[in-house]
Amino acid sequence: MTQLFKQKHVEYVQNLNSQISQDSYEYWLLEHLRLNGIYWGVVALATMDNLKALPENEVFDFVLSCWDSRSGGFGAFPRHDGHILSTLSAIQVLLIYNRLDDPKVVDKKPAIVKFIKELQLENGSFQGDRFGEVDTRFIYTAISALSILGELTEEMSRPAVDFILLCQNFDGGFGMVPGAESHAAQVFTCLATLAITGQLDRIKPEKTAAWLSDRQVEGGGLNGRPEKLPDLCYSWWVMSSLSILGKAHWVDFTGLISFILKCQDPNGGISDRADNETDVYHTCFALAGLSLIEMSQKLKEFGLVPIDPVYCMPTSVTRKFTNYTQQ
Amino acid sequence: MHGIKRTKLSKEDEDRKKQEDAEQIARYRTMVDECLKRKDNKDYSEEAFALTNSILDFNPEFYTIWNYRRMIMLEGLFPNATSEERYSRLTSDLRLTTSYLKIHPKVYWIWTHRKWCLEHVPSGPGRTSLPARTVSVEDSKHLEDITGSLTEGKEDPAGQNGSRESTINAEQTQRNGTPANDEENDVEGWKKEAWARELMLVEKMLEADSRNCESLPWPFPNSSYFSVGLVHAWDYRRYVLSSLPKTFQPAKTPQTEVRYTTKKIESNFSNFSAWHQRTKELSKIWDSMRSQPEDGPQNVEAEIQRMRQKEFELVAQALWTDPGDQSGWLYHRWLVGNGDDVATLRREIAQIKELLEAEPDSKCKPMQSIVRSDPMHTLIVSIVFVNLGPLESLVHYTQLSMRTASLSDSEMSKARQNMRQWLKDLERIDPFRKERYRELGVFPFTHDRSSISRLSG
C-alpha cells in the first residue's frame, strides 16, 4: 500500500456512531470511551480537513450531555462520573468546533476549572478522579486542559513540572511515576507538559531524542519501550515527542510511512498493526502522525492539515490560545 | 483494537449476530439504567452492590460502576460493619478482581479497584481470627489462575507448574513459621497478610515473565492508551513494595532489592526492567551512604567506588556474552555517567575497542534478530548489528573523554579521526538513524562548543 485512503477513513469515522454501529453490542460495551472516541474521530476528520463530515450541533449537544454536575467534570457518556481524561476530550472537541464561548459552556466553566484544580495533589501531580491514581498522563491532561481554558497558573504548573522531572530516567525517557521505566507515551505527556509550561530547557533534549529514535524497529514501525513490538499509536507518541524536541528527522520517514500505510483497512479505518481490527484511536493517531511527518519533511504528499505536537489538534486551532514558548 | 485480528463476517453470521446483539443490548442497557438510577438516588444498599457485580461481569471497564461500588462500601456497607466484616468484604472483592483479571489481565480499572481494596484493609489481628494458612491455600489457587492466564498459549510444561506451586507453599510455610506471640496482637496483621499475598502474586508474574524470555507487556492497554493506562509487572512490584506495612517481614530494603535484580539479571542478561530497577536501588543506597557517612566522607566515596567497579564487572559479563543487547549498554551508560572518573572512562573505552576487535568481521553483518510473538503475529522486532551498541557507546564515551580527560594533541587528533570513522560505520549499519549520527558529528551530546570545532577540524 502506497496510498492513503482518505475518503474511506472519513466514511469510517462518520459511521462509528451510525445506527449500524449502535446495533452492535460492542458499541454499548464501549460507552465508557465514547467521549474520548468522539475526540479521536474529530481530530481524524480535522487532520483530513473534513470536519463537516460530522453534524456539529449533534456533537456539541452530546458533549454537553456528558457533563457531570456532581463532580464538575465531563464523563465519557451521559450520567457517567466525571474524569480528567474525558474532561480534556470535551474541552478539545469544543475548542475544535470553536464552541468554548457558547453560553452553555461558559456557564459550566467555573465548575470545570474547579474540578481539575482539585485533582492536584500535594506533590504536584494530578489524579484522574477522586479514586484515581497518580500518573504523568493525568498531569499532562490537566495542564493541557487548563492552558486551553486560559486558567493555568504558575502556582499549579511549578510543582507539576517538578514532579515530571522526578519521573525522568537515566536513559533520557520518562516513566509514569518516579521510579517507573521509560515509556514512549509517557515521554510525550512529560515533554508536552514541559512545552506548555515553557520548561523544556530543564532537560537534555539530545539524550531523550536518541532514546526516542531508538524506538524505530525492523519494518519501520515504532515501539513504546526497548525490545517490544511496534504499534501504530507510537507513530503519534514518538513522533510528537521528537517534533517537540525538533528532532523528528532522527527516524526514517520512508520506513515509518510504509508501516503506517500497511495498517490501513482499504475499507476505512486503521489498526495497531497490519491486518488487525481497526479502531478510531489508531485511525486518529496514524493520521496525526503522518501529518507530523509531512510537516517535518515540508512535503504535502497526503495533503493533511498541520497538527500541533503538543496538543494533538490542528495548529490553526491551537494558535487561538497558544501562550507557551514555541520551539 | 490492540492485537485483534481483522475479520469479515458472512451475511448469515452478521444477521445472527445482529439478532443476538439486540437481545444482549436490551438486557445490558436495562441493567445499566437501573444501576445508574440507584446511584443518582444515593442507594448504598446490598442489592445495589450486587447489581454493580452483574454489570461488571459484562463490562469490567465501566469505571463509573467501579466508583459506585466503592461508594456503596464506604457510605453504605462499612459504617456499621465490624473490621472483620470489612476485611472479609475486601478480601472477596480482591477475589472478584482476580477472576476478572483472569479474563482481562490488561484492564486498568480492575487494577485500580484491586489497589483500592488493598489500601483499605483495616488494621486488625490478622492471623488470630482468620488463619492465614487457610486463606493462602485458597489464594495460591487464584494466583495460579491469574498467572496461568498470563502464559496462556505458551509452553508451560506440567512439571514446571508443579515445582512453582511447591515453592510458593514453602515460602508460605516459612512466613507462617514466625513466632506466634508476635502475631497475636499485631495491628498490622491483616495488612501484612494481604500485602504478602500481593507480593507473591507479583513475583509469580515476574517468574512467568522470565520463563517467556521477554518482559511481558503486562497488563498493557488493550483498547487505548489514554483510557486504560499502563501497568506492568515491575511497576506493580514497585507499587507493592512501597505499600508494605512498616513491620513487614522479611523487610524489603534497597539491599534486598539489588539482590533480587541480580537474580533476575543472572537468569537473563537482556532483562532491561531488572537493570533499570538496579539503577534506582543503587542510587538510593549511595545517596543514603553519602548523607550519613559513618566513617568519614572519603571512606564512603571509596566504598561507593568499590561497589561501582563491581557493577562494571557484572555488566561486562552481559556485554561480552551478547554485545548486541541494548539493556546492558544502557546500564553501562548509566554507570559511566558524565565521565568525570577519567581513569574508569579510559579503561572502559579501551575495553570496548577490544570487544570490537574480537570480531572485526562482524562489523557490518546482522548478528542477532530479536523475534517477538503475540498470539496473532510473529514479528521480527529488530535485526541488531552486533557492533551497534559498542560503536555507539564508543562515540559517546570518546566525546565525554574529549571534554573531561584533557587529551594530548595527538590523542585528540586520533579521537577525531576515530569518531569520523565510527559515525560513518553507524550510518551504514543503522540507516534508520543516519540523520542522528550525522548531527552527532557536528553537535556532540555534551553541548561543549569547543569540542565541536575540534571534531570538525
Ligand SMILES: [Zn+2]
Ligand atoms: Zn496502539
